[in-house]
Amino acid sequence: MAVFKLDNVEDLYEIREILGSGHFGQVREVCERATGILWAGKFLKLRRGAGSRLGLERTSVEKEVAILQGLQHQNIMALKDVFESKAEVVLIVELIRGGELFDFIAEKESLTETDAIDFLKQILEGVNYMHSKHIGHFDLKPENIMLSDKQVPNPDIKIIDFGMAHCFLQGEEYKSMGGTPQYIAPEIINYEPLSTAADMWSIGVITYIFLSGLSPFQGDTNEETLKNILELKYEFEPHYFSQTSSLAKDFIQKLLVKEQSERMTAEECLIHPWIKPL
Numbered sequence: 001m002a003v004f005k006l007d008n009v010e011d012l013y014e015i016r017e018i019l020g021s022g023h024f025g026q027v028r029e030v031c032e033r034a035t036g037i038l039w040a041g042k043f044l045k046l047r048r049g050a051g052s053r054l055g056l057e058r059t060s061v062e063k064e065v066a067i068l069q070g071l072q073h074q075n076i077m078a079l080k081d082v083f084e085s086k087a088e089v090v091l092i093v094e095l096i097r098g099g100e101l102f103d104f105i106a107e108k109e110s111l112t113e114t115d116a117i118d119f120l121k122q123i124l125e126g127v128n129y130m131h132s133k134h135i136g137h138f139d140l141k142p143e144n145i146m147l148s149d150k151q152v153p154n155p156d157i158k159i160i161d162f163g164m165a166h167c168f169l170q171g172e173e174y175k176s177m178g179g180t181p182q183y184i185a186p187e188i189i190n191y192e193p194l195s196t197a198a199d200m201w202s203i204g205v206i207t208y209i210f211l212s213g214l215s216p217f218q219g220d221t222n223e224e225t226l227k228n229i230l231e232l233k234y235e236f237e238p239h240y241f242s243q244t245s246s247l248a249k250d251f252i253q254k255l256l257v258k259e260q261s262e263r264m265t266a267e268e269c270l271i272h273p274w275i276k277p278l
C-alpha cells in the first residue's frame with residue numbers, strides 16, 4: 001500500500017479558492033507557504049466503509065498517483081506531492097491557468113484547421129508519450145485538456161485527470177465501463193478488452209468537434225449516443241464541413257474505426273499528412 005505524506009497539508013500550503021469540482025471532489029488553488037508558488041490541490045474524498053457509495057476507493061487513488069508519478073511530459077499535468085488524512089487524499093499538481101480547451105473552443109464555436117493542428121500536435125505528443133509507457137488515459141475530452149495560458153497566441157496544452165487511466169502490464173486484459181458517452185470507443189460500450197487505441201477513438205471525436213463545434217455521435221439521450229457509436233453513425237454535415245480539407249476528414253476517418261487494431265496510433269497520427277505536411 002502506498003503511503004502518502006501524513007503532514008497536515010495546511011501546514012505547508014494555504015488553501016485558496018475552488019477552481020473546479022467533480023465526482024472526485026474539488027480542485028482548489030493552493031499557495032506553497034515556503035516559496036509563495038501557486039499550485040492546484042486536487043482534494044479527493046476517500047470512501048468511508050465498504051457500504052458507502054460516496055468518495056473514492058483508496059486503491060483507485062493509489063492507482064492514479066502511481067500513474068502520474070510515472071509521467072513527466074510538457075503536455076501532461078505534473079504531480080508534485082501527495083498528502084493524506086483520514087478522510088481525503090490531496091494531490092498537489094501544477095496550476096494550469098488557461099482553463100479548459102472546451103471553453104476556449106466554445107468561445108470560438110470552432111477552430112481553424114491550423115489552430116486545430118497546433119492543439120492536436122501537442123495532444124498527440126502527450127498521448128504518444130503515455131502510450132509508449134503502456135498507459136491509457138480513457139477519459140480524453142476537451143474538459144480534460146487545459147491551456148497553460150489562453151492569453152498567448154499559441155498556448156501550450158496540458159492533459160489532466162488520470163482518474164480513469166490504466167497502465168497495461170505485459171499480456172494483461174483490462175476492461176472498463178467508465179468514460180463520457182460522447183467520446184468513448186465501441187469496445188468500451190461492448191465491455192471488450194481495452195487497449196490504448198480507445199484513446200485514439202476519443203481523439204477522432206475531439207478532432208471532429210474542433211473543426212465543427214458538433215459532437216459526431218451525440219444523440220438526444222445517452223442511449224441514442226451509444227447506439228450511434230456502435231453503428232458508427234456519423235457524417236461530415238456539409239453545412240459545417242464544406243470548407244474542411246479532405247486531409248482533415250481522412251484523419252478523422254482513420255480514427256473513428258470500429259476495429260481497434262485498424263485505428264491510427266498516436267505515432268501514426270503525428271506523421272499523417274494533415275498533421276505533418278510533406
Ligand SMILES: Cc1ccc2c(c1)c1c3c(c(C)cc1n2CCCN)C(=O)NC3=O
Pocket residue numbers: 019020021027040042077093094095096097098099100143144160161
Ligand atoms: C484555473 C483552473 C480552473 C479549473 C480547473 C483547474 C485550474 C484545474 C487544474 C487541474 C485539474 C485536475 C482540474 C482543474 N480545474 C477544474 C476543471 C477541469 N476540467 C490540475 O491538475 N491543475 C489545474 O490547474
